[in-house]
Amino acid sequence: MSAHPLPLDRSATVLVAGSSGLVGSAVVRRLRAQGFTSVAGIHSADVDLTDDRATLDCVTSLRPAVVIDAAARVGGIAANDAEPVEFLNDNLRIQTNLFAAAHAAGVDRLLFLGSSCIYPKHTPQPIPESALLTGALEETNDAYAIAKIAGVIAVRSYRRQYGRRWISVMPTNVYGPGDTFHPTRSHVLPALIRRFHEAVRSGAEEVVVWGTGTPRREFIHVDDLAAACTHLLDHYDDPSPVNIGVGEDLTIADLATLVADAVGFTGRITWDTSRPDGTPRKLLDVSRLLATGWRPRIGLPEGVRATVRWYADTVAGSDGRRRAC
Ligand SMILES: NC(=O)C1=CN([C@@H]2O[C@H](COP(=O)(O)OP(=O)(O)OC[C@H]3O[C@@H](n4cnc5c(N)ncnc54)[C@H](OP(=O)(O)O)[C@@H]3O)[C@@H](O)[C@H]2O)C=CC1
Numbered sequence: 001m002s003a004h005p006l007p008l009d010r011s012a013t014v015l016v017a018g019s020s021g022l023v024g025s026a027v028v029r030r031l032r033a034q035g036f037t038s039v040a041g042i043h044s045a046d047v048d049l050t051d052d053r054a055t056l057d058c059v060t061s062l063r064p065a066v067v068i069d070a071a072a073r074v075g076g077i078a079a080n081d082a083e084p085v086e087f088l089n090d091n092l093r094i095q096t097n098l099f100a101a102a103h104a105a106g107v108d109r110l111l112f113l114g115s116s117c118i119y120p121k122h123t124p125q126p127i128p129e130s131a132l133l134t135g136a137l138e139e140t141n142d143a144y145a146i147a148k149i150a151g152v153i154a155v156r157s158y159r160r161q162y163g164r165r166w167i168s169v170m171p172t173n174v175y176g177p178g179d180t181f182h183p184t185r186s187h188v189l190p191a192l193i194r195r196f197h198e199a200v201r202s203g204a205e206e207v208v209v210w211g212t213g214t215p216r217r218e219f220i221h222v223d224d225l226a227a228a229c230t231h232l233l234d235h236y237d238d239p240s241p242v243n244i245g246v247g248e249d250l251t252i253a254d255l256a257t258l259v260a261d262a263v264g265f266t267g268r269i270t271w272d273t274s275r276p277d278g279t280p281r282k283l284l285d286v287s288r289l290l291a292t293g294w295r296p297r298i299g300l301p302e303g304v305r306a307t308v309r310w311y312a313d314t315v316a317g318s319d320g321r322r323r324a325c
């Protein structure tokens, strides 16, 4: 048992790996807003976390008290399906190197971001944390999911073998400012914001959306996710991962209508059923998270409208890659 109390000391040095990304940049904003005075961010321009030596040098020279691992190769269903080798290898390397470096630097507190795709493709809904490793994975992202499962087991192993107070969280699908709006590589929400926005600008009467529209997904605004992460570091210390979600889902068809309305697209929505649907439903059981006293604040319609505004002001007209923060 550590002599140090659970709530983080606001003067502790916190290292956010992946600080230029959707989640990492929101975590940095959240930590600063909460009064953390020593927040260090790293991303691929600073250090290639697939390189074990460079990662060790970086972490041991910074000597953080806390590490938040939001660095990963991330993408939507098409990118995962097309490049399973990179999604497996890069994510295994990044987390293995970062965990080994954090351990070598004596880091007692670490939060690892997994993903809801670690759960079986067909599993009772809402999905409790206990569903892990109870069934076969969705084929389009099994390589990424296996890497994330290895991360959960690694965190649990560092706890068991070395007494590290490290935790894993499993967020549902995330969206918000700072996302990647690539037309084919990104997740559904940013992809649709971009596609509907371009249709309005070009006067197109039709927008094509992938799949059948029947899969159900749960979406959390990235500022809520960042708040949940820092809340859990202050209130949770257990080997079991914690789901992070909002407790509600909707169909991709309903999501497409929501985004179309937010962007002001009044034309036709059609479906490209040659594209994969992926997992039929991913709704997380968030009772463990709620038991810690945390609640989400940003509803989906409000969050989508704000993200559409952010996209129009910040990204539209560029190549769709977010700007670094
Ligand atoms: N987005 C989502 O819907 C969900 C995300 N998650 C998890 O949250 C975490 C963050 O995801 P998200 O913010 O969306 O992803 P992003 O793609 O937005 O950000 C990924 C971050 O990782 C960094 N990175 C990638 N490869 C390397 C590398 N080799 N060396 C150093 N840094 C690297 C990127 O740096 P750079 O910008 O320089 O490339 C970037 O800062 C991931 O673990 C992801 O699995 C979980 C569930 C859902």
Ligand SMILES: C[C@H]1O[C@H](OP(=O)(O)OP(=O)(O)OC[C@H]2O[C@@H](n3cnc4c(=O)[nH]c(N)nc43)[C@H](O)[C@@H]2O)[C@@H](O)[C@@H](O)C1=O
Binding pocket: 075, 076, 077, 078, 080, 115, 116, 117, 141, 144, 145, 172, 173, 174, 184, 185, 186, 187, 188, 189, 191, 192, 209, 210, 211, 215, 217, 252, 275, 276, 277, 278, 279
């Ligand atoms: C976060 C999560 O993200 C991925 O899994 P996913 O939940 O399937 O995510 P997605 O956002 O890409 O798709 C959700 C649904 O939406 C449909 N869809 C419609 N039109 C578009 C579209 O234009 N782009 C995309 N990407 N999807 C579309 C699409 O066909 C699917 O039915 C994995 O990386 C996984 O590993 C992971 O962790």
